[in-house]
Amino acid sequence: MAHDREVGGIRCLEVLELLQAYVDGDAQDHEISRINMHLVGCDWCAKFGGKYSALVQTIQNTLRTEGESPLDPSVLAALAIIRGG
């Protein structure tokens, strides 16, 4: 059974549902206030939310593709097809 308690006027399950919007900055102001109050009083959700947020930041900071690759063989192969019509 999922843990689900009401803290700060919002239940854990609702916080879980809103977590993506909260972390991505898509949540409404009233949702942010309620979630903030919940996180102050709910250790479980605070810790899980921290892990979720850390995961998103890690992906964004470490996996983004950078740089150019002018000599990739796929470009030459594609050009050969294009020239061949």
Added chain:
Amino acid sequence: MAMRITDQKLLQEINQGSEAAFSALAGRYVPLLRSYLSRTLPALHVDDVLQETLVAVFRGAGGFEGEDSAKAWILGIARRCSARAMRRRVGEPAHTSPLPELGMAAGWGNPEDQASWKERLLFVDKALNSMSAPAAEVIILRDVEGLSAPEAAALLEISVDALKSRLHRARLELMEKLHKEDI
């Protein structure tokens, strides 16, 4: 200092048949395309689909709408080429497991598991590569490549709300893999 030619300008020149512009644009996007395709296709298909995508970019350059994001447009072509190669439908259904179930599998409600999370995050690349293609794809488009929610939703041919729901579920699935060290 030399001005960098915009993607839009390069696409215009490609539409006129410029191979130089094509090489320049391909050079910019091949690393991204290879990364995207490597995470969503079996390794066997990556080179072929990458090549097919580049050819389609050249031949379809005239169809690019200047106000759109070139990155999203090119990824959209890659996605369609990829779907054709795998004979899978574009816009696969989202997972339908209840959110609490996904959350619990990801460690929700388990306050004991904290100390090793930073160490587990070191394996995020490997965990992402072990995910199903539809789940990995939404994370790649939004979190790795930084497409906006509307751009990613348009590319996946789903609504923005569905995109956000799919992204949330995919992140929870990724957390589950890291949580269980199932990678």
